[in-house]
Amino acid sequence: MAAPRVDAMADTLIAECRAAPPGGFRLDAALTLPLDLAPVTVLFGPSGAGKSSLLRLLAGLERPDAGRIVFRDRTWCDTARGVWLEPQQRRAGFVFQQYALFPHLTVERNVAFAAKGQATARMMERFGLTGLAERMPRAISGGEQQRVALARALAAEPDLLLLDEPLSALDAAARTRTRRELRGLLAGAGVPSIVVTHDRTEAIALADWMAVMVEGRILQTGPVREVFARPATAQVAEAVGVENILPAEIVSRAAGLLRLRVGSAAFECLDGGESGPVLASIRAEDVALTRDVASASTQRNRLAGVVRAISIEGPLARVEMDCGFPMVALVTAQSATDLNLLPGESLAAVVKTTSVHLIAAG
């Protein structure tokens, strides 16, 4: 995987901002995005992490207490040098959570509000809005409103597109449908976009690149799958929803594999060059369950434990175990039934060697 480039002259967005948004975490975010590698970046994190505040700082709708924002070769903001560009000068299109369509204008006049040249007709066509041209915003569906908001932003020919939780105003059914559609629209928009979301599924479905934000800080940036597969810190792992983060100790290394001690169990994983105290992160869906408890103490990557609780979540069952430390497994409801799981029973958890990822503890 390509490492994020930190070359100021390249096609990048650099934002280093400190701010104290009302009612949120102190924002102290450093973000570098390689715009050429990543058409769509997701700014991901739990609610209240400061994602929307950072997006508003990028748009110029809020001023940082200190910091700078450099987009390609243009400085948008630099408090040290007293540089400040108004939102109008940044050419960053903004799609609001509730879309903020002008209620007194028709769909077509919304799109045409700041359109350049023939862009209105082109965008109406591309976003399938031609049939809705004369309708008022309140008379169209949420998904249609979202398309109008996107078309309006793109018709002004921005250099960057910022979207604040673009799917959260939709109902569940429309969200799933629109998610797929939105990915295509953003990827084909011709300008890089940054999408704020707290939803894992949305992040995976929409983005090429991902920046994880927790408590006002950017903790990890990289290709989406890499961030999910290899969270850099325990906080990132928790934010991206890896359920099991276990303290581990490196016992030995040989032939590209590491031997670990996790509690009283022996684990094996791929050697990524880690050393010192580590955390083993294992996603709950990568944990299999078996009744073959006897061999658990001798075989690798097996943990003997006791079932504490079982909860059914749709087609899946979430099994919470006590293996000397809490361990969560996500199995199909069917296999939970087949195993006849009951709280208090002894069971073994099995994890593939390639599903154990190490995070430097500290």
Place this chain on the structure above:
Amino acid sequence: MDWQAIGLSLRLALATTLVLQVVGMPLAWWVALSRRRWKFLVEAVVALPLVLPPTVLGFYVLIAIGPRSPVGALYARLTGGMLPFSFGGLLVASVLYSMPFTVQPMVAAFGGVDRKLLEASWCLGVSRAGTFRRVVIPLARSGLATAAILSFAHTVGEFGVVLMVGGNIDGVTRTVSISIYDQTQSLDYAGAWHTSLLLVGFSFVVLALTYSWQRRAWMLWPTH
């Protein structure tokens, strides 16, 4: 009926309304958007005419625009005339007296415009002035109409301020309300009766129209 007085009242009310639309709009916009701590002081000053006796306001306006004041002296040097007991003086007093009737409905209307819409417009590259013209004014237009109607009606009905500042000069500063007072004093009850009835009818029609237009016409400061 004193048609000259009625005509003068209508002219004064029209001029006052126009001046207030121009002066009141930026003031109301500032009050609606400002997050300054001392904003309440400006709000209180604008609302003062609602509670002050018209004679108090009239007295201070008379002093402030008199020939010995800087304002009055400047006016005299520029125009050669005097503000007290003239149409110009009446206009100044009326603008101050009807200020809350313009500013308060405007603040309510501006406050009702979602800030996200302004931000959306700015992010589309439209200037602040352009956004005000293309987004704020269209969305606040019923509030602006209310402001105009109330200011007009309130100016037609004013008495104390006009008497203090304008005196009672036939054809120059004798407005319809003063004319009714004169008619009553000279025991011309029939004339007073007719003119009063005209004012009652006029006021009722204006208010009925306003309420049918916008239910919250008399809403006070929305930020409180």
